[in-house]
Amino acid sequence: MTTLRMAAVSANFGRDIDVALVTVAKLIAEAREQGVGLLVLPEATLGGYLASLDGTAEGPPPLEVDGPEIGRLAALAGDMVVTAGFCERGEGTVYNSAVCVTGDGVLAVHRKVHQPLLESASYGAGQRFEAFDTPVGRLGMMICYDKAFPEAARALALGGAQVVACMSAWPGSRTNPAPDLRQDRWKRRFDLFDRANALQNQLVWVSANQTGDFGTLRFVGSAKIVDPGGEILDDTGVGEGVAVAELDVPAALEQARRAMGHLRDRRPDAY
Structure with a gap:
């Protein structure tokens, strides 16, 4: 039986990319000691997120996909598969992006498609969801608000993704914040989306998130790994931490889909 040990990070990342890479190096080293093959870091790991979502906040420094910062991330990854969020310099604009790397280089880049509130004032929007092959299996990536749209995870599942790495900078409620973040309604939504996407598509869901405070935002953490049954x-x-789980991914997907196969039993002609 071939198993994959996966890890999802809950941590705080700000504007200083050098500091972020020191933190990432520590997280990768600790994960490697535990035999982790896939490590998922949060949205905006390199450079931090927006300080507010009112359309006025200055964004993080844009990075080139083939630039030295992503190169350092790949070198740190070595024989592991690592995903992380960053601000990508694009063609005439910047994107809220995620990259998947190994020591051999960049495997894939995802540009965040769905933009909450006034995030569109700071970033361009991505246009697609694509699964891709990695040394640990076929993966898909999405960023934060993308997971609120069932079509996003379904597109990745139909593309053959076995595992989805979902990277977030998901804050607590702004209009009715709970004194105890564990009881916050936006945290409950964060958790529900994670479990529902895994269950509806019968795949493995690895969800990383920022934690702590940044500007006006208070992030809910709650990094987790969800199996194809939504558990x-x-x-x-x-708080800060790393969620770790080991699973025979192909066997888990086969078992979950054996009797009630949500992808197999679809009726696209009826939708």
């Missing part, structure tokens, strides 16, 4: 295998809670 949480490990969860960091709202």
